Amino acid sequence: MKPSDTSSSVTDPSVLDAPVLHVDLDAFFASVEILDDPSLRGRPVAVGGAGERGVIASASYEARRFGVRSAMPSVVALRQCPQLVILPGRFDRYEEYSRRFHAIVNDLTPIYEPLGLDEVFADLTSLARLDVRPLAAAAELRQRIGDELGILSGVGLGPNKLFAKLASKRSKPTVRDGVLVPGPGVVYVDPATRERWLNELPVRALWGVGPATAERLERLGLSSVRELATVDEATLRSHFGPAMAASLSAMARGEDARAVSPHRVNKSIGHEETFATSLVGYDDVLVQIRRHAGVVARALRDSSQVAHTISVVIRFDDLHAVRRSQTLSFGVDDEGAIAGVAEALAESVPLNAAVRLAGVSASSLRAREGSQVQLAFDLSSAPETLSVEAASRAAQANRAALRDAIDDLRQRFGRSVIAQGSDLTSAEVHVERQRGSHAFGPSTEGSSDTQ
DNA sequence: TCTGGGGTCCTAGGACCC
DNA sequence: TCTGGGGTCCTAGGACCC
Numbered sequence: 001m002k003p004s005d006t007s008s009s010v011t012d013p014s015v016l017d018a019p020v021l022h023v024d025l026d027a028f029f030a031s032v033e034i035l036d037d038p039s040l041r042g043r044p045v046a047v048g049g050a051g052e053r054g055v056i057a058s059a060s061y062e063a064r065r066f067g068v069r070s071a072m073p074s075v076v077a078l079r080q081c082p083q084l085v086i087l088p089g090r091f092d093r094y095e096e097y098s099r100r101f102h103a104i105v106n107d108l109t110p111i112y113e114p115l116g117l118d119e120v121f122a123d124l125t126s127l128a129r130l131d132v133r134p135l136a137a138a139a140e141l142r143q144r145i146g147d148e149l150g151i152l153s154g155v156g157l158g159p160n161k162l163f164a165k166l167a168s169k170r171s172k173p174t175v176r177d178g179v180l181v182p183g184p185g186v187v188y189v190d191p192a193t194r195e196r197w198l199n200e201l202p203v204r205a206l207w208g209v210g211p212a213t214a215e216r217l218e219r220l221g222l223s224s225v226r227e228l229a230t231v232d233e234a235t236l237r238s239h240f241g242p243a244m245a246a247s248l249s250a251m252a253r254g255e256d257a258r259a260v261s262p263h264r265v266n267k268s269i270g271h272e273e274t275f276a277t278s279l280v281g282y283d284d285v286l287v288q289i290r291r292h293a294g295v296v297a298r299a300l301r302d303s304s305q306v307a308h309t310i311s312v313v314i315r316f317d318d319l320h321a322v323r324r325s326q327t328l329s330f331g332v333d334d335e336g337a338i339a340g341v342a343e344a345l346a347e348s349v350p351l352n353a354a355v356r357l358a359g360v361s362a363s364s365l366r367a368r369e370g371s372q373v374q375l376a377f378d379l380s381s382a383p384e385t386l387s388v389e390a391a392s393r394a395a396q397a398n399r400a401a402l403r404d405a406i407d408d409l410r411q412r413f414g415r416s417v418i419a420q421g422s423d424l425t426s427a428e429v430h431v432e433r434q435r436g437s438h439a440f441g442p443s444t445e446g447s448s449d450t451q
Numbered sequence: 452t453c454t455g456g457g458g459t460c461c462t463a464g465g466a467c468c469c
Numbered sequence: 470t471c472t473g474g475g476g477t478c479c480t481a482g483g484a485c486c487c
Contacts (some may be wrong), residue, residue, distance in 0.1 A: 028487095050454075055455050057487090070487085076452040090459095116457085116487040208460090210485050243461055244484095267459075274455060309479085319454080323481060359456085440455050 004033075012133035018157040018188055020123040021138060022164035022261065025101065025145070026152040026172065028118035029058035031302050032097050033087050035150050043085055049278050049440035050074055050086040053356070057089060057440045089440055094118075097149060104144050106139060112373035113260045121161055123260035138186045157188040162207055166197060166343060194254050202223045206251045208244070216240070228252040265365075269303070270311075272359025278317050279355045284293040285314070289346045292360035293339035300338075300362055307362030308330025310338055312345040315357035322349050328405050330398060331366055338403050340361065344409040 025031065029047035034040045042065035048056040054074040066081035078084055098117035105112045105120050112122040124134055138155040145153050156167025168186040174181050189197070202224055203232060204214045221240065229252035236245035238326045246376035271292045279285050289312060300307060310332070324345040332338055343362045 024487095053453095053455075055453095057455075071454075073452055075453050076454090079452080118487070208485065212484060213477060241462065268457095270457075272456065311480095321482085327479060357455090361458090 005317070007418070010228045012106065012135040012189060013157075013190070015124045015128040015132060016136055017158060018134045018349045019123060019125045019165075020158055020160055020164040021124055022133065022140075022158075022161070022168040022169050023105065023120050023122070023141065023145070024154050024172070025118040025149075026154065027058055027060050027064075028059040028097075028151070029089060029094055029420065032094055033090075036093070043215060044068065044081050044083060044331075045087065046074075046077060047089045047381060048074055048077075048089050049442070054086075054275050054440055058443050059067055061173055061180050065178050065180060069275075097151070100149060101145065101151075102234075103186070104141065107408045108141055110261055113264065115260055118139070119135060121164065121260045122250065124250040135186065135188055138188075142185055145378045154183060159189075159254075160256035161196070161260070162251055163194060163197075163254070165207070168207065171270075183450070198229070198252070198254050199226050203228055206248070207256070209248055211242070223250055230366070233379075234359075236370060266303075267365065268363035269296055269299045269305075269307070269365070270359060270361025271299070272316075272357055272361075274357045275355070279358075282351060283372050285346060285351065285358055286343050288358045289342050289360060290335075290339045292358065293333040293342045296360050296362050297333060297335040297338050298366075299308070299331040304368045305365045306333045306368045307338070308332075308364035309360045309362065310341040310345065311363065312342050312349070313359040313361070314346065314349050314351075314355055317356050318353065319356075321357075324348055325363075326405060326409055328401070330401055332402075333368060337398075340402060340406055341409070344406045348409060352375050407444075 002113075003161040027449050028219065030045045033047060034075065035043055042062060044054045044066055046063050047058045048054055048070075052075060056068060056070050056072045056077050057076060058070055059068040059072075063081060066084070068081050068084060069076045074086055077086070079321075084342040094117050100202045102114060102120065105122060109112045109124060109127060111126060114119045114120050124132065124137065127137070134157050139156055142153055142155050145335060146210075151211035156169070156171055158164040158167050167189045170183070171185055171187040174183065189396045191199060203213075203217050204211075206225065209217070217223070217228065220231075222231065228248060228412070232251075234246050234250040234321070236248055238247075240248065241292050256381055262423075275288075277303075279288070296307075301382055308329075308331050309325055309327045311323060313321055313323045326341055326345060328341070332341075340359070346358070435441070
């Protein structure tokens, strides 16, 4: 472990010249697995789904030497690196490390914004009056992460999120001809370098430009950021809509107005699963939908939230997906209600092909206030006077409202299957025993793997 | 080689209200 | 009887990020 070699041929700039910092932990999930099992050290390790439909979520640098990359299908990864160890992933453990990581960043500044578990943006502006120098602060941050977590990281410093992220990418180790080349660890982008990067980068390097947008841009003859900068925003707007045009246009000039916003709250909670073997017919699909609804309900209650919108997603073997959603006039957080709505939504989707994925998600989230029953009923009287009888009346009203909502749904889409005979009270719901997590896709083929 | 699971944001069309 | 325009909410789909 030597998180040391900061690239500081430059003098430390002022905070105002490089107010945005981006940190990215190296090969995060794989690194945690190696820390917990030192016998893995030096071996090619990945975390992901090992089955035919699994993909790699995180690969150690040893694995990257063989060309293994995250998002790569596991079968491909194994072909390139037969000795690759693929582990299923333990999210609780990663979350623990992530909390410790955030705590270290928080010691530098509370103005930080996590991006997934292993990255954060931080805004150092408020440190200017303390005369903090960004390069020194970044080096110290990286050192602490290495010392206290045992995980290497890359830190980028720039005038905005765009450059900070590009910089942290350049701070990382790289693989060249199968050989691991260490990165500088900390990179600050000075103004001259910003210009150079804008002249060199492909459009694909910009935030928000993925494969689809990159291809559309290329068809317009715009493969590089330099070319993109020659096109005016109005032209881009006609092709990509106002939001994307504004963002592309700004980034092509090196501008990025996105603020570092701490304390962002989740807008949805969902759960989905790709099956090792695709499902045919409503019976099997509905069982899975119901199970996912249970997971979502528990997550809602754990976070003391209720959802007003329930959505279902069904993906078919040809990868095309159908999404259905229903907004309710009251909030729900129990599996009976969520499963009832989710099942009705799923039943409205014509199943003309085998189903490879089913998912349920909850959105329009609100904090749960007191008894959830009152949300639907609003008894105007003081909550403490809510009698058992009133509560039961309220629960009944709630169920009635739910039934209406589901009836609406069935009317809207026409019934496509025979009723399952399920009632909507949570007591009557038999949520299947939780199966093992399939965090990164099915790990076994064919079996119904209960564990 | 053929694509997971957790999310976010944007767009477009329709319903509804004023 | 037929009509405008703006705002808001909802739904469905698509693209993107880690």
